[in-house]
Amino acid sequence: MPELPEVETIRHTLKRFVVGKTIENVQVFWPKIIKQPDDVEAFKLLLHGQTIHDIKRKGKFLLFELDDYYLVSHLRMEGKYSVHPKVEAIPKHTHVIFALSTGEELRYNDVRKFGTMHVLEKNQLFQEKPLNHLGPDPFDPEFTIDYFSEKIKRTNRVIKAVLLDQTVVAGLGNIYVDETLFKAGVHPLKNANKLTKAEIAAIRKQAIATLKDAVKQGGTTIRSYVNGQGEMGMFQQELNVYAQENTACKNCGRTIIKMKVGGRGTHVCPGCQKQ
């Protein structure tokens, strides 16, 4: 499900429901979601009595700032958070419940059970898994043209694979990579190390612009994404190529096609993106 704009929207909307509240109890119904500590009982014990002070984000990860730790949560394809009164019925696919001091529950729901949670010491947040090898966010000052060009030169992969690589730049996923490459006028199958300086600059610029715009629209809802208050995103109205196959390109009128690139469904305008 969520890429950077969706995670950012969840972060923002969820904050007002949980900040200042204390975790009094934790229930885990699908232990494989808990990656650190490896023992689920230890996970519960660490969180017991911890107050949630803030929610931050790095790439597609949510970072719950607690008294002594960060709870690092990745939503993968379908993960969702929501806050409910304890008495409210627990829906299917709810796998982790954090009971809060207010009598409410922060619930983690994940149809496909791919999501992950790590509890990390605050001072080594970025020193160990899962955050240690992440590249900069597109909005970070470190994501310069020089940095991006260096990364691109050293690889033999197609540009779409490079943009999906979170160690290069953190936060882009399948939707926003396709949208970025369309706006930059670059074909997803183009070899990264054959890109011109101008193309590299355009990709960087359009990645930043696309994500900013999508954050403004509260993310993209294709079928299941909702934010921390259960609301859908609006960016799907602005999609140029993703999920637009067999429709006319808004720019040139040619028919948008769908193909496979590195195993991922990939949307291309054959007029605007030449290989």
Added chain:
DNA sequence: CTGGATGTTCGACA
């Protein structure tokens, strides 16, 4: 009914 696809990532292989 069966196979393929879904917004992600990682570990197993070549």
Added chain:
DNA sequence: ATGTCGAACATCCA
């Protein structure tokens, strides 16, 4: 060392 591919899992659609 790098790059590709399937698996983790549930659901929906052709």
